[in-house]
Amino acid sequence: DADVTQTPRNRITKTGKRIMLECSQTKGHDRMYWYRQDPGLGLRLIYYSFDVKDINKGEISDGYSVSRQAQAKFSLSLESAIPNQTALYFCATSGSENTGELFFGEGSRLTVL
Amino acid sequence: KQEVTQIPAALSVPEGENLVLNCSFTDSAIYNLQWFRQDPGKGLTSLLLIQSSQREQTSGRLNASLDKSSGRSTLYIAASQPGDSATYLCALLMTTDSWGKLQFGAGTQVVVTP
Numbered sequence: 001d002a003d004v005t006q007t008p009r010n011r012i013t014k015t016g017k018r019i020m021l022e023c024s025q026t027k028g029h030d031r032m033y034w035y036r037q038d039p040g041l042g043l044r045l046i047y048y049s050f051d052v053k054d055i056n057k058g059e060i061s062d063g064y065s066v067s068r069q070a071q072a073k074f075s076l077s078l079e080s081a082i083p084n085q086t087a088l089y090f091c092a093t094s095g096s097e098n099t100g101e102l103f104f105g106e107g108s109r110l111t112v113l
Numbered sequence: 114k115q116e117v118t119q120i121p122a123a124l125s126v127p128e129g130e131n132l133v134l135n136c137s138f139t140d141s142a143i144y145n146l147q148w149f150r151q152d153p154g155k156g157l158t159s160l161l162l163i164q165s166s167q168r169e170q171t172s173g174r175l176n177a178s179l180d181k182s183s184g185r186s187t188l189y190i191a192a193s194q195p196g197d198s199a200t201y202l203c204a205l206l207m208t209t210d211s212w213g214k215l216q217f218g219a220g221t222q223v224v225v226t227p
Contacts, residue, residue, distance in 0.1 A: 004156075033213045042217040043204075050212070058214065090156060094213055099164070100145045100206045102213060104157040 003027045004105035006091050012111045019078040021108045023091030029103075030096055032074040034058075034066060037088040037107075046089075049074055081112040115140045117205060119218035127226050132190035134221050136203035141181040144206040148177050148188050151200045151220070160201075161188070165208075193225045 004025045013019055023032065034046040045058030047066040055066060063085060067075045078085055091105040116139045126132060136146070145164050149157040161170045161177040163186065169178040174191040190197055200222045204215040 031212055040219070042219050043202075043215070045214055048211065048213050056211065092157075092213065098212075099162060100212060101147060101159060101162045102204075102215065103159060104149075106156040107154075109154070 002106060004091055004093055004103055006089075006105040006108045008108060009106065010109045012113065013081055014113050015082055017081050017112075019081050019110065021076045021089055021091075021110070023074045023076070023105060025072050025091075025093045025105075027093050027095070027103060028071075029093035030071060031094045032068070033092040033094075033102070034064075034074070034076045035090045035092060035104075036060070037090060043090065046076065078110075081110075083112045086110060086112045115205065115207060115216045117203065117216050117218040119201075119203060119221050121221060122219065123222040123224075125224040125226060126193055128193060128195060130193055130225075132188075132193050132197065132223060132225075134188040134190075134201050134223070136186040136188070136218055138184045138186075138205055138216075140207065141184055142208045143181065144208045144210075146177075146179055146186050147204045147206075147215070148175075148186075149202045149204065151202060157202065193223075195225050195227050198223055198225050 007022050033048040035043045037043045049068045065077045089108045092102045118137045147162045148160040163170050163179045176189045179186045200220040202220045204217045
């Protein structure tokens, strides 16, 4: 089983719908992140969390919210999805050993019609 | 603002040839540099991590070098195989940024032909 698991892996939805992408990890890491990947734009950081009570906005947080339900779970929500949020979303984790190494999940492909 | 560039954007080589992938950056105040592999429709797999105080890292057929003064990192893959076909991404963590706030290059798409 993957150390960083994302659900759903694929989702097609309509404009205005609320969507939640979930991430769980078995690596025991405190730090968790949400990125999105767009062709030609690379990966960009949406939100990050260093522990259950610590949530921070990344580079492109508008239109998104997150919830850190437990050390191992970090969810990303789109309250009212719009077509330009169509992208590949990745959850990632890093440990407290301060190497800065990131470990990514398999990704969630979201299409907003 | 840090700019991370990977050239070429795409590369095709015959099996057995060595691969040389380049990553250049404009700001040398980096904490570390990480190389990833991404297969189509899949997540990113960490290949090598180089701390700013290191010059290179090796793992099997992979070797990554880091030269901060010239703003460059190179990933070498020896004796390429068709299974090495993927997109390779480099990413930097700046000393001034929070953990996990990586600056990514756009990637080099590699095809190794049998």
